[in-house]
Amino acid sequence: MLQLIKKTGISLTNQKDIESKALEGPGIGNLIQNAKRLDILYFAIQDFPVLNEMYGEDWSSRVESKLTETLLREGRNSLAHSNFHIFSFNPGEFFFLNPMETMHKDSLEELSYQYKVAIENDLKSDQISRTGSTVTINSGHAVYAAAHSNDGSWLGFLSAIGDARLEAQKSADFSNLELGNEFLSILEKGNINSVFQPIIDLQNQGILGWEALSRGPQDSPFRSPLTLFDMAENLGKLFSLEKICRESAITTFGQSMPHQKLFLNIHPRTIGDPNFSPGETRRLLNKWGLQPENIVFEITERHSIKDFKSFHRTLEHYRNQGYNIAIDDAGTGYSGLSSIAEIKPDYIKLDKAFIQNIETDKVNRALIETFTDFADKIGARVIVEGIENQNQALAVMDIGVHLGQGYFFARPNNPRPGIRDEALHLRAFSRIKTETNACRLPVSTLVRKTDSVEYDTPVPMVQDIFERTGPVSSVVVVNNSVPFGLVMDYNLNRHLSGKFGVALYSNRPITSVMDHKPLIVDHQSPVEHVSKQAMARERQKAYDDIIVTRDAELLGVVSVQKLLDTLAHAQVEMARGTNPLSGLPGNLDIEREVERRMKLDQSYSIIYADLDNFKVYNDTYGFKNGDKIILQISRILEWAVNKWGFEDDFVGHIGGDDFVIITHPEKAERICQSITRCFKRAVKSNYNKEDSQRGRMEGRGRDGTTARFPLVSVSLAILDCTCSLSLMQIAEQAASLKKWAKSIEGNCYVRERRSR
Numbered sequence: 001m002l003q004l005i006k007k008t009g010i011s012l013t014n015q016k017d018i019e020s021k022a023l024e025g026p027g028i029g030n031l032i033q034n035a036k037r038l039d040i041l042y043f044a045i046q047d048f049p050v051l052n053e054m055y056g057e058d059w060s061s062r063v064e065s066k067l068t069e070t071l072l073r074e075g076r077n078s079l080a081h082s083n084f085h086i087f088s089f090n091p092g093e094f095f096f097l098n099p100m101e102t103m104h105k106d107s108l109e110e111l112s113y114q115y116k117v118a119i120e121n122d123l124k125s126d127q128i129s130r131t132g133s134t135v136t137i138n139s140g141h142a143v144y145a146a147a148h149s150n151d152g153s154w155l156g157f158l159s160a161i162g163d164a165r166l167e168a169q170k171s172a173d174f175s176n177l178e179l180g181n182e183f184l185s186i187l188e189k190g191n192i193n194s195v196f197q198p199i200i201d202l203q204n205q206g207i208l209g210w211e212a213l214s215r216g217p218q219d220s221p222f223r224s225p226l227t228l229f230d231m232a233e234n235l236g237k238l239f240s241l242e243k244i245c246r247e248s249a250i251t252t253f254g255q256s257m258p259h260q261k262l263f264l265n266i267h268p269r270t271i272g273d274p275n276f277s278p279g280e281t282r283r284l285l286n287k288w289g290l291q292p293e294n295i296v297f298e299i300t301e302r303h304s305i306k307d308f309k310s311f312h313r314t315l316e317h318y319r320n321q322g323y324n325i326a327i328d329d330a331g332t333g334y335s336g337l338s339s340i341a342e343i344k345p346d347y348i349k350l351d352k353a354f355i356q357n358i359e360t361d362k363v364n365r366a367l368i369e370t371f372t373d374f375a376d377k378i379g380a381r382v383i384v385e386g387i388e389n390q391n392q393a394l395a396v397m398d399i400g401v402h403l404g405q406g407y408f409f410a411r412p413n414n415p416r417p418g419i420r421d422e423a424l425h426l427r428a429f430s431r432i433k434t435e436t437n438a439c440r441l442p443v444s445t446l447v448r449k450t451d452s453v454e455y456d457t458p459v460p461m462v463q464d465i466f467e468r469t470g471p472v473s474s475v476v477v478v479n480n481s482v483p484f485g486l487v488m489d490y491n492l493n494r495h496l497s498g499k500f501g502v503a504l505y506s507n508r509p510i511t512s513v514m515d516h517k518p519l520i521v522d523h524q525s526p527v528e529h530v531s532k533q534a535m536a537r538e539r540q541k542a543y544d545d546i547i548v549t550r551d552a553e554l555l556g557v558v559s560v561q562k563l564l565d566t567l568a569h570a571q572v573e574m575a576r577g578t579n580p581l582s583g584l585p586g587n588l589d590i591e592r593e594v595e596r597r598m599k600l601d602q603s604y605s606i607i608y609a610d611l612d613n614f615k616v617y618n619d620t621y622g623f624k625n626g627d628k629i630i631l632q633i634s635r636i637l638e639w640a641v642n643k644w645g646f647e648d649d650f651v652g653h654i655g656g657d658d659f660v661i662i663t664h665p666e667k668a669e670r671i672c673q674s675i676t677r678c679f680k681r682a683v684k685s686n687y688n689k690e691d692s693q694r695g696r697m698e699g700r701g702r703d704g705t706t707a708r709f710p711l712v713s714v715s716l717a718i719l720d721c722t723c724s725l726s727l728m729q730i731a732e733q734a735a736s737l738k739k740w741a742k743s744i745e746g747n748c749y750v751r752e753r754r755s756r
Helices: 015-020 028-034 048-078 108-131 150-169 178-189 225-234 238-252 268-272 278-287 308-320 337-343 362-378 390-399 421-434 459-469 489-496 501-505 527-535 560-575 587-599 614-621 623-644 665-686 689-694 727-742
Strands: 003-006 037-045 085-088 093-098 137-145 193-201 207-215 261-266 295-300 324-330 347-350 381-384 452-454 474-479 482-488 520-522 546-550 553-558 604-612 650-655 658-663 696-700 706-710 713-721 748-753
Touching: 028 150, 037 048, 037 108, 037 150, 048 085, 048 093, 048 108, 108 137, 108 178, 108 225, 137 150, 178 225, 178 238, 193 238, 207 225, 207 238, 225 238, 238 261, 238 268, 238 278, 261 268, 261 324, 268 295, 268 308, 295 347, 308 324, 308 337, 324 337, 337 362, 347 362, 362 381, 362 390, 452 459, 459 474, 459 489, 474 553, 482 489, 482 546, 482 553, 489 501, 527 546, 527 560, 553 560, 587 650, 587 658, 587 727, 604 623, 604 665, 604 727, 614 623, 614 696, 623 650, 623 658, 623 665, 658 665, 665 713, 665 748, 689 696, 713 727, 727 748
Parallel strands: 207 261, 261 295, 295 324, 324 347, 347 381, 452 474, 520 546, 713 748
Antiparallel strands: 003 085, 037 093, 037 137, 085 093, 193 207, 474 482, 546 553, 604 658, 604 713, 650 658, 696 706
């Protein structure tokens, strides 16, 4: 029996909506009689009866519901109206009917193909994980023109349905299709554009790099990357398409910081293709001022790897040249942890399916935590995709995820986008909820200078360095200031102490004895995070020095002993409830003080203090000078509260450049006035004479471009509270208030009263 699944394309928010409206609308007879013309698209799940028998009714219901959901979405997105209809005639087959008299700008052939690709893509990851195989969708199309009698209408409609079914049974020759010719024309002209979406370091809130995403011409069905790459596979042009995409991405990427990455999507078949040569990519990188270390080959796990040994061997060859490797859609493709363990990627990208309902879904949260712990132990970093709102961002930060990507931070664009203001302001206030007793001191505060040698330095010369410089435990091996190896004194002695050791290594380069995979961390990495990475190394390397970089270049090394001593000291300080840098009460004491004020059943004011342009100052003048400014503002806050506040007023250090004052409402503005005036005068002492006189400094912004920035200033946001406000409400209200304060250039304060 022909059943109306959904009369129109009105938005349905979830699966229950789809099921509850399954029989909505007039009968099929009314639709046929009233429509002068129906464009018919037909979709059938190949071998549906067999699959239904194998996997059962639950599987069938899930697949059919997902297929219906996809058709609804694609219909709303591609048509200029929502008056389309979806019918099911037999289990596993669906008809999409468009009753509009005017033709859509795309042909039926194009629409049919686009919808088929979208359905298969939506079903792919779910079906692979559940059944180990994909689902094939057969598609066809036809046109029904109204007849003069009811009988004629029914016969004409049934005939059109039959034509659509016959069309779906044909083996499509894509090279002869109009769509196929259009694709080949795009390929020949290289008419591919690249857009870039940033990948955010959730620990230091900077941009690690950008993923390059390919798009076809604006007014073409190949604007969609799904349609573009599906056609490339069908026509055997995948290698050619990916080559054009790589060239487009590299040539339009633009300037970036030396440590930032460009993520390039690569099909597993391309990696193993004999025509794929990193030499071509290397020449292109050199032309545009990039290095292999800037490139991450992102391999999707949704495609099976036929010859894993050959694939792994080729991958290692590229990795040895400096390229990084990422696995995309981890956990949703043909294999999970086993393939990750084999490939040992530098980055593990989790599909957006994991982020859905992350705030409340304990299973997804546990899975992300497991992947993050697993990545730490194999020296990789997790990237969570599909972060679309503040709550999701806070949730993954709370879990400890390394990196994030999604519309919340920025939509794909060209030129490369930076981080949206909302995401920037989120970070400081999210610390109220996510900061714990962890040691957030940057590892740069522990760095000591060390000797370094180029990769082709003979072993005896390195031995001389150890003998001449006395108690030096390590030498870093570099290539143009970029570290990629480490030589520990004890390990070199082990190689040379054998019977023929000295003779064997007398003419060999230092690369023959160095550690090819030392622990290398960025100078902004927190001490606690680095210590965990150090202790997760192989047992024989657990106490090797840690290499620290700034903008990917060698800054120095840190010994594990120094790291652990600092961590122990910081934990003792935090146990006392103080911040290790400023000596002010930390987050636990801040929460206790707010709770104390709530119990007093009295109004109170919270002043949030945050430094503007502090990151630029840190990057230009160094962390030691940055710490001086942190100490300076903390002392000014204490002085202002002592001078103008009451005895029970409170000053706390949230972390980094964020502070909080809790005072009485009538004292808040006088305290803020003193702070802004005093800090404006005092901060100039932290700059050189030229910058201080100009009132501006030159530095690199978050997007990597050089510009002139104002001197560091303090933004103060006064939030007047009553005892009825919870900690969560305070954090949320403070976020918007601080955004207002930071929108005003220079030292300032703003105030907003809340009666709730």
